[in-house]
Every structure is written in C-alpha cells, then in structure tokens.
Amino acid sequence: MPPAAEPAATRAATPSGEPGAAPPFADWNDAVARAVAALGTPGFPAAMEAALQRLVSHQMMNGFHYAPDGRAFDLHNDRLGADRRIIVDQYLAGTYVLDPFYDASRRPDGPSFIVMRQLAPDDFEQSEYFRLHYAATRIVDEVGFRLTLDAGHVGILSLCRIGDALQFSPGELARLEAAAGLVRALGERHWRGLPTAAADGAKAGAPRRIEHPALTNRELEVVTLILKGHSTQSIAAVLSLSPDTVKVHRRRIYAKLRISSQGELFRTFLTDPLISAGPR
Template sequence: MIRVVVVDDHPVVRDGLRGMLGTQDDFEVVGEAASGTEALTVIAAVRPDVAVTDLRLPAPSGAELVRLIRSRAPSTRVLVLTTHDTDADVLSTIEAGATGYLLKDAPREELFRAVRAAARDETVLSPSVAARLVQRVRTPVSAAPLSNREREVLTLVAQGKTNREVGAVLHISEATVKTHLQHVYAKLEVPDRASAVSAAHQRGLL
C-alpha cells in the first residue's frame, strides 16, 4: 500500500485528488494539507511514502517546501503537481529533491503511474518538463532562453514602461521586476535595459 499526503491550498483540488487516488487499491490517502507549514506538520506525523504537492502555497512553498520535506522526512518522496512549468520552477524544485514533476492537466493514469514511480524513488516528469530539462542541459548558460515571464517583462520594458509600471501590469512587485531583468541581462550578456531590448530584437525574442 502506498501512503499518500495531498498538499494543495484549494479544497476542491484536494477533494478531487483524494477521490481519484481512492479509486486505486494500492493507494491510501493518509493526510492532506492546505499550506506548506501544515504539510510539514502532517508529513512529520504520518510519514507518507509520497507527498503530492502544488508549488504555489502559503509559505513555505515551491523549492523551499520540497527541500524541507526531504530534510525532515527523508523517506517521503515529493511529487510536484502544478500548473507552473517555467524553467525556474522546474529546475529549482528538482534540485531541491523532488522525485517527480507533473502538470495538473495530466491524465489520471499518468498521475497514478507517477505516484507509483515516486514511491519506488524513480524520477517521473511530464513531457513538457522533460523537454525543458533536456533543452537546458544542451543550452549553454549564457545562451539560456528567456522564460515566459522574463519575455513579458522585457516586452513591457521595450514599450518604455518603468519597473513600477511593469509590476502593475503583471501584478508583481517592483523588486520582482528588477530580479527578472537581472536574469535577462545575464542570459543576454548585456549591461542594461536598452541593450537587453536591442539584443532581444536582434535574436528574434520579442
């Protein structure tokens, strides 16, 4: 029997996952949590074989949560089930110790296979995530492609918007905009906004 804890901040999603997993004779959902803090408490108490968790949760979340689960409950494997598949999300969570990474639009049979694989400590990735990892391995760091969010930020910068205005449009903080721009500068090997916009146009990124 594979003992599973479901972690998601949406009750409907947790109910849906519990219902789906409950259709399989070899799964037992032994707990659920709506936040990172609650997840750590539940996992420490029931010691499941697999934690199926979203990335975006009340803190701790994402790679930090994966790292904490792996350090505090080494026998529990972490299967990420999320709608987010950016390079940063994928790489950081796998580096933190996630055993698998699936998107929420995956067919239920794929989810079942992933939970079983995770319980065996076998890595399982959705096709799009696997493709991203292969591309990242094959691409030199200096030529790493821009993420969707970095592209959005740079597009707005190219329109002449300030960091504050970009943040307002994308509903992110000004500090986050600056961080995205720093990543853009590093990837395009340029020193500033104007150079980034110019380089992006030359490379057909905008």
Template sequence: MDDSSENVYLLASKLIDTSGADAFNQALLSLINSATPCESVFVIHFHKNSRPTILVAPDSTLLTDKIMDEYLNGFYMIDPFYNAFKTGLSTGLHFIKEIAPDDFFESTYYTEHYCNRGYEEAAFIINLDNDSQIQISLTVIETPATTATRQRLQAISPLVISAYRKHWQNIENTQETSQHASAIIHEQISNVFRNFGGGLLTERESEIAILIIRGYSLIAIAELLGIAHGTAKVHCKNLYSKLEINSKSELFSLFLDDISDK
C-alpha cells in the first residue's frame, strides 16, 4: 500500500468517526483535498418547496457574504445545479460544464456574479428523497480538471456520498427550524419569476426572458420549448422592445431589480 492510499484510508476513518459532529465538515474537506486542491467548498441543502440552506461555506469575508446574500435572495433560481436538481439530477459526481445551459459561461450572472468564476466546478450530489438534495460543491484549482483528477474524485465519490447521508441523518432535526421561513421567502422569489416583466410580457415572452437570464441561447431555447428558432428570435425581439432594452445585460439588470424589490 503506497503512502497516498494509506492517507486516504486514515481520512476516511476520521470522516466516519466524526459523523454528526462539528468536526465532520473539516474531515470532509480534508478528504476532498486529498483528491485535488480546491479553492472553496460549499455544502448546500436544496428543497423544492423552500429556499436553499447553506450548510458549509468558506470563511466569511465581504465578498463571500455578498455572494451568499445574492444567492439566497434569488440567484439560486438561475443556478445550473439548482435547476438540474429540479429536473432530477442523479446522485453522483457532476461537473458544471456537463449540466449548464449552452450560453451560461457568457451570461451576465456568470461573468459578474458567479462565485466560482474561472475555476472548474464539480459537485457531489446526494438525493435524500424526491424533494430534497445535498450538493457538495467544490471549485477545482486545476483548470480544466485533468482525467486523473476526475478519476480521483470519482474514486472517493461513493465514500463522500455514503458518509454524508449518515451525517445528515444525525443533523437533520437541527435544520428543520428555519424551513417554514425559507418556504415563505422561496414563494416570494418564485412569484418574481412567474411575473417577470411586470405584466408587459406574454407568458411565453416571460418564459424566454428567464431562460436567457439563466444562460440559454435562442437556439437552445427553441429546442427546449419545441418552437422554431425564428419564432424564438421574434419573441426575444418583442420582449426587448416591450421592456425598452437592447442587451442581455440590461435584461439581467431588470431581473436584479425585481428580486431586490421582492
């Protein structure tokens, strides 16, 4: 047995031993960093009927606090991982490039607000039931991640997922107290999405506007909605005209105004 394998076994035993305790999170980070150095690690609890809960985040700074505030105040609704969760993302290791909309990395959200900009992002996904999911999101410093790095992350994936399931069983009751308030806030944010455009847009135009904000190209939107590309372009032109804007960045600014006013 080589030194690296022995170290992984020691880290794994510590992860299991600390299940349900505060020390579990540090043991989890140590195991992940044994596979590849990460710029940051977030652990998020997604639930279909409430706002996400941040379970683990990097040390508080003005930047991280701003990012977390923006995310919880509505940006999670355009997060590729959150939307993949809503459509049934499977348990396992996933990279953002595999699930993000085709124009996501050119979107205003990504270029101006996304916390992991410039890094390769991956996540261990743990489905708890039909309505909730744990995401252990990590930003891999090595960009793009090599085949060897992906293989190392895949190798520890079953351990990370099983250990966190056990850990969640031990801490779940402590997370339930804020669920009601999160559900109310989530409904307010959902109303922003349902009514985007302030009554100026048709239902289809509003739907397309939100997809543009999330990072879909018009070609991808047409395919997703089952309409002709030309029809999608007409809808886009009409919604830009009604909102008196000329660019995706202006569209995003209107969205930002809406979630700020909710």
C-alpha cells in the first residue's frame, strides 16, 4: 500500500507488550536456535515463524517463489485454511503478475527486505487488482524477505498483518530489516533444491503475461502499469512520457479493446474466478 504517515497511536504492541520494544535477547536467541535445528525438516517454517513472532507480532507467514521465465510457485502456504483459494490459488493462476512483490523479485538488485506500503504504486488502492484480489485477502500490512534460490528462482517470504490488526510500526520494521540477513540465510538453506523440484513436478502452467495482438508494445506497457495501480502521472514518470501522451495512449487502448473502464480492462486480461492468462 502507498506509504502514509503513522501516528504514535497506530503502533502495534510487540510480544513484550510495549509498543516498539524489542523482545528479550535470550527468547529471540532460543527461538532462532530452534529454527536452525529444524533446517531441512518439515518443522522449519513453523520454527522460523515462531522466532519471527518473538521479534514482531503478525497473523500470517507465507511465501511464493518465481522462475526466471515468469512462472510463480508455492513456497510456503501450509496454514491458510479457507483463505487458500484467494491467497494461493487465485494468485498462482495469474494475479501475481500485478503484485509489487513479484516486480521486486524480478529486479536483479532487489532489496533483501521489502515493505508493501513503501513499494506499491501511488494508485494501488484504487486498482482493480487491489479491489478484487488484495483487499479480499484482508491483509492490512505486509513485509517480505527476498530469498535467492537455485536455478535463478527468487522467493519472497512474507509476514502479514490481517483484518483489524494495526500496521507495522517504524520500530518493528527496523527490527525486521535488521534480521533480514539471518532470515534470508536460513530460508535459502532450507529451501535449497525447491526450484528444481518445482520445474520437474509443479502444476504451474505457462508464465502469465499482459499481452494482446491488437496493442503495440508501448500500449501494453501502459496497460500493465494501469493494472498495477499507477496513476497517469506515475505512468508518465516511469515511461518518460508526458501525462497528455499517457492519456492519448489510454484512450486508444480503450477504443481498440472496445471498453470504457478499468474494471473491463482488468477482465480483458485477468478473468475470474481463477485468474487466467490474457489473450495470446
């Protein structure tokens, strides 16, 4: 979500019960030791989540990994229950191409610690992706650790606050960022070899892309940025165009596709109930 000023009253309490306070070092140290001992076993994700829970409270840890060709795979989504259809199935079926975390995973110089509200485009909350997918997950704040895996895959392990929970405070974000090196090292060690298994036996289909035979490459760039939640001014800055030129492109796109709204644009490329690839 776009960054916003955060008053002191919105800061969430940490496990110690004091806003912004770090957990006792012995507790954190013991929890990390249990995560290290669980490396390579099915118990590692839960042990890693328990350690991070000692550092900063959250309601969900989950993750995905992305292949160099643009496909997305399940990294860790074991305890989502009824939300799995939206958080995992719909995401892997295609909405991932609009996810700011997916964009961050494809940058060679991507940061090791990612904060959604600092990364998201300026009109993210007005986008159809946010309205139809992200808001449906009930995630109110999200951060991610970027994992460099085998075979050119990149994983994003996320911590989320959900529902009525408050956003992560600046102090909590600072603690998580300070722990990013450790989280990455353990996560990369544990999930080593997963990309090879994914390539051999995963159900993921062809990479999802924003494509249409009636549109030029420039028009497809504009479509992609619109769908991701960029305003006219932001699109102009990203593509080094004037805002008026962006508006001309948008009118031409809508005319070619015979549509009149962003909702129709979303449905043209990404359709419900399970998001599918756009026209080839």
